[in-house]
Amino acid sequence: MRYNRLALYGLLGLAAIMIMAPVFIMISTSVKSMDEIRDGSIFTLPADPSFAAWSKAWLGDCSQTLGEKCGGLSSSFMTSVQIVIPALILSVGLGAVTGYSLAVWKMKGANLMFAALLVGMFIPPQVTLYPLIIMIRELGIFGSIPGLILVHVIWGVAFTTMMFRNFFKTVPQDLLKAARIDGAGFWALFWHVMLPLSLPILGVAMILQFTYIWNDFLLGLTFGGRSGQPMTVALNNLVGSQFGEKEYNVDMAATMLTALPTLAVYLLSGRLFVRGIAAGAVKG
């Protein structure tokens, strides 16, 4: 028994080390100076930790201005926030309503629509990228933040609809009947009964959508244009387009900065996340 425990913790510890080692190297490298990086091994701890690289990654270095910008990530961070918040609210909100109507209200072709949504979810974005570009261009919002938001909503709504539909399908029929007898119509049933019930799922959908949208690179690169460049695209430019010596410490810091919001969301909502996953998986 005791040996089993030992083996278990040993394995878990090993897995944790394997996952955390790159993160550790990134943090450690980001606080080293370039001299130290050049001379030492990547595993040595920083001799004189400094956040200069972080500051440079965030604000840029205005002494080596490339064009009008200093090259920091702070402005694209704001762009990402402007993209994520409306795209998150719209995709989750729409998904909740469509999932609810697909699950609860018997309408003609509901199953067909759901099947279409599922197909939509499993087709990789690369396949539909070009038609989508044409569509967004025809709407006159290509290369702008609203255009990118719309694309994210289109992509996200299939997934959120499926999550909410599957959750609402598990709501007991008697509860729906009781609400009908109490006189709750489409919106009253949704607002007063179903949405409060779905809070754990709502949490999970928010977290996952936040992660997808924040971490997205392809759609941001394609649809964002110059004005709607999200942080991931800016990071790619920063890491890939420097002159002279490669500034590993700045690259590492910039990457950490880009990953930080999703990390924070996971850490802050971990409990809710687990609860929601369980609520979706277990019936009743």
Added chain:
Amino acid sequence: MNGVELRNVTKAYAGLTVMENINLEIADGDFLVLLGPSGCGKSTLLNMIAGLEPVTGGSIDINGRDVTELEPDERDIAMVFQSYALYPTMSVRKNIGFGLKMAGMPKAEIEERVTEVAELLQITPLLDRKPSQLSGGQQQRVAIGRALVREPAVFLFDEPLSNLDAKLRADMRIELKRLHERLGRTIVYVTHDQIEAMTLATKVVVLDRGSIQQADSPENVYRRPANRFVASFVGAPTMNFIDGVLVREGDHVFFDTGKGKLPLIGAPAPTDDLFGRPVTLGARPEHVLFDDAGISARVVLAEPTGPDQYVRLAVAGEEMTARSGPEQAFMSGSDIGIVIDGGRMSLFDRQSGDALLRG
């Protein structure tokens, strides 16, 4: 008329007719119980009265108003479900008041009525709790409260006591009966439990395979079952059914099974056309009487239940169950004389199963 009236109600799913031409009158203030085995259509019938399922044909009146095309909340009904179906995220207070809120009633008035109902059901201390913090019996009271607060013309109950344990079920049964006597409202109540039907109902409707087998007072359903199905479904242990013919020998009437003759006492002079034709005798355990002058029966097994004992007997090539008081001792394998209470027995047509003797 007040109450509920169903006229030629028909229900079909995808072309398959499950109920045809149901006609039923429920008088104002009646406690009507829909009784039947699972799948007999009793819940479907209740859902059609509630408006939760559309009728395929026919019409439904509630309080003299045709409600066939109306939504559930427009029908002046309230419903209590087997699973209670309380809104999990709302407090008890909000659960009870939700229907009134949906109807657009002012907040003060809702509060007043919720308080009143909570007092009636003695759930005032629970008003601010969530359903998950309540026991099954408490949830049931809240569900009843949610129905009461609307002051509907008709209450619909869908197996409301099935999820409670035996003790609580007996208590709630009494409470429901009191509530009905106190409020005098019309109740339609679905159950598969014959004890609930017998104790609560002013009128029992026995359903089987989508059609009404008998609609009558609980006493008549028990004493004068309309057919073999009703006779076997109502009563526990079940009625004894024995095939044979009625014969007359002098002043005495016997039921001849072909392997023996069961004497009938106090037979209500069956009309002559019942003699000599193949029929089925229906005798409840309490209609099998111990009498030394009767036919000899062998005791197979005695089952004491406390107040009674049920004695399994082999007689005239058949087996039947008789009821006895707890005092008498029965030895397996011993012989005892029995007669049939001809005044209370039933006779059924062998083919159709219809009752041939009607009180």
